[in-house]
Amino acid sequence: MTVTFEVTVTYALSIREPKGFIKNQMKHPHLQLSPEVARALDLGSPIVALESTVITHGLPNPQNLQLARDMEKQVKDSGATPATIALLDGTIRVGLSDPELVRLSDSNSVLKVSHRDFATAIVKKMNGGTTVAGTMFASLLAGIKVFATGGIGGVHKESPFDISTDLRALAEIPMIVVCAGAKAILDLPATLEYLETMGVPVVGYQTDEFPAFYSRESGLGVSARLDSPKEIADFAKAHWGLGMKSGVLVANPIPETESISKSEMEPIIAKASAEAIAQGIHGQALTPFLLSRISELTEGKSLKANLALLLNNARLAAEIAGETSTKKKIRKI
Numbered sequence: 001m002t003v004t005f006e007v008t009v010t011y012a013l014s015i016r017e018p019k020g021f022i023k024n025q026m027k028h029p030h031l032q033l034s035p036e037v038a039r040a041l042d043l044g045s046p047i048v049a050l051e052s053t054v055i056t057h058g059l060p061n062p063q064n065l066q067l068a069r070d071m072e073k074q075v076k077d078s079g080a081t082p083a084t085i086a087l088l089d090g091t092i093r094v095g096l097s098d099p100e101l102v103r104l105s106d107s108n109s110v111l112k113v114s115h116r117d118f119a120t121a122i123v124k125k126m127n128g129g130t131t132v133a134g135t136m137f138a139s140l141l142a143g144i145k146v147f148a149t150g151g152i153g154g155v156h157k158e159s160p161f162d163i164s165t166d167l168r169a170l171a172e173i174p175m176i177v178v179c180a181g182a183k184a185i186l187d188l189p190a191t192l193e194y195l196e197t198m199g200v201p202v203v204g205y206q207t208d209e210f211p212a213f214y215s216r217e218s219g220l221g222v223s224a225r226l227d228s229p230k231e232i233a234d235f236a237k238a239h240w241g242l243g244m245k246s247g248v249l250v251a252n253p254i255p256e257t258e259s260i261s262k263s264e265m266e267p268i269i270a271k272a273s274a275e276a277i278a279q280g281i282h283g284q285a286l287t288p289f290l291l292s293r294i295s296e297l298t299e300g301k302s303l304k305a306n307l308a309l310l311l312n313n314a315r316l317a318a319e320i321a322g323e324t325s326t327k328k329k330i331r332k333i
Contacts, residue, residue, distance in 0.1 A: 030090075030091060030118075030122055031094065031138070031141055031142065032092065033095055034083070034095025037095035038095075044325045045080070045081060045325065046079060046318060046321035046324065046325065047082075047083050047321060048080045048082055048146050048147065048148050048314065048318050048321050049135055049136075049138075049139040049146065049147040049175075050068075050083065050085065050147075050148060050149075051130055051131065051134075051135040051147075051149050052104060053112055053113075054067065054068075054150060054310070055067070055084075055086075055105055056086070056104060056105075056127075056129030057110070057288050059303075061105050061106060065102060068101045069098070069101065071084075071148075071311065071314050072084065075315075075317070078314070078315045078318030078319055079318055079319075080317075080318035080321045080322060082095075082314075083095045083142070085135045085138045085139065086100075086104055087118075087122075087128035088127055089126075090121055090123070090124065090125035092118070092122075094138060094139075094144070104129070110129055111126045111129075112129055113130045113131065114130075114131045114133045115134065115165055115168075115169070118134070131165070132147075132152050132177070133153075133166045133168065133169035135147060135149070136169045136170075136173045136177070137173065139173075140173050140175070144175070145236075145324060146176045146317050146321040147176065148310075148318075149177065149179050149313065150180060150183075150213070150306060150310045151180050151181055151184070151309075152170070152183070152191075152249070153165070153166035153182070153186070154166070154167060154182040154186040155167075155187045155190040155191045155194060156186060156187065156286065157186065157187045158276060158277055160190065162282065162286070163194065167191070167194050167200075170246060171195075171199065171246050174244070174246065175248075176233075176236050177249050177250065178205075178250045178252055178316050179249065179251060179252065179313060180211050181212050181213050181218065181251050183213050183287065184212045184214050184265055185290045185291070185294070188212060188218055192210060198246065199244070200246045201246070201248050202222045202223045202224075203222060203224050203225070203249065203250045203251065204251050205227075205253070206226075207225065207253050208221060209221065210222050210251055211252070212262060213254070213309070214259070214265050214306070215260055216253040216256065216259045218262065219262075222251060229320040230323045232248070232250055232320050232323070233324050235248065252309075252313050252316050255309070257308075258304060258305045258309070260298070260301060260305055265294075268298060269294060272290050275293060291306075
C-alpha cells in the first residue's frame with residue numbers, strides 16, 4: 001500500500017532575537033497575544049503589526065472601524081497574519097478580534113500611547129491607541145519584525161524641538177517599518193537628517209525619492225533603493241546580522257491614482273500650520289488637528305489618499321513578512 005503525506009518545513013531568516021524579546025509572551029503580565037498571532041509566532045508564519053491611533057485618534061466612527069477591517073483584510077489577502085496592537089483595560093493586546101476592534105473604535109476615552117504612556121495606561125487600566133513608536137515597542141516585546149503604518153512622525157515645522165518619539169524608536173528598535181514617508185505636515189529635510197544621524201536606513205521601494213505622504217515626490221533622496229520584497233528582507237537580515245540595532249524604514253510611495261501633487265498640497269499644509277500656531281495647538285494634539293484641517297481644506301481628497309496609502313503599505317508589509325520565512329512542501333511516498 002502506498003501512503004502519501006506532506007511535511008511543511010519552515011526556513012526562517014537567521015535574524016537575532018532583539019533585546020527585550022520575550023520567548024514566552026503569554027506569561028508576560030502586561031502582554032496578551034490573540035490565538036491567531038500566538039499560532040503564527042509558533043509556526044514562524046508571516047505577521048504584520050498594525051497601529052491603532054489611526055482608529056482611536058485618526059478617523060471618526062464608522063470610517064475608523066472600516067479602515068481597521070480593511071487593513072487586516074489586506075494583510076490576510078497578501079498571505080500574512082495581521083496583528084493590530086492596542087491597549088484594552090490596561091493590557092497590551094497584540095491581535096484583536098472583530099468585537100474588540102468595534103469596542104476600540106467606539107470608545108470615547110482612549111489614551112494616545114507612545115513610550116512614556118504605557119505605564120499610565122497599565123496602572124489606570126485604560127484603553128489606548130498605539131502610535132508608531134508605541135506599536136514598535138509592543139512588537140518588540142511580542143517578537144514581530146514587520147510593521148505597516150501610514151506615515152511616521154518626525155520634526156515639526158512649527159517647532160524644531162517638537163520631535164516625534166517615532167524617530168527615537170526607529171533608531172533603537174530593530175524592525176522593518178513600511179510607510180509612505182513621513183507625514184507631509186512635517187519638516188521633511190530635518191526629519192531625514194535626524195534619521196541619518198541616528199543611523200537609520202531609509203529604503204525607497206522602487207523609487208529613488210523619499211515620498212511625501214500624499215505626494216509621490218518630495219525632492220529628497222533615500223539612502224538606498226530596493227525593488228522587491230525579497231531585497232528588503234535580505235537588506236534587513238544583512239543590517240541586523242552586522243549587529244546594527246536600528247529599524248529599517250521602507251518608504252513606499254502612494255499609488256499614482258490617489259497621489260496629490262506637492263505643488264497642490266504645500267499651500268494647504270501651510271494654511272493649516274498657520275492656523276495651528278494661531279490657535280496655540282501643540283504636542284499630541286497638533287498632528288490630529290493638522291490632518292483633520294487638511295482634509296477639510298481638500299474637501300476629503302487628502303483623506304481618500306490617506307486610506308489608499310495605508311492599504312498599499314499593508315500589502316507591501318505582508319509581502320516583505322512573507323520573505324522573512326520560506327515554507328516548502330515536501331512530498332514523500
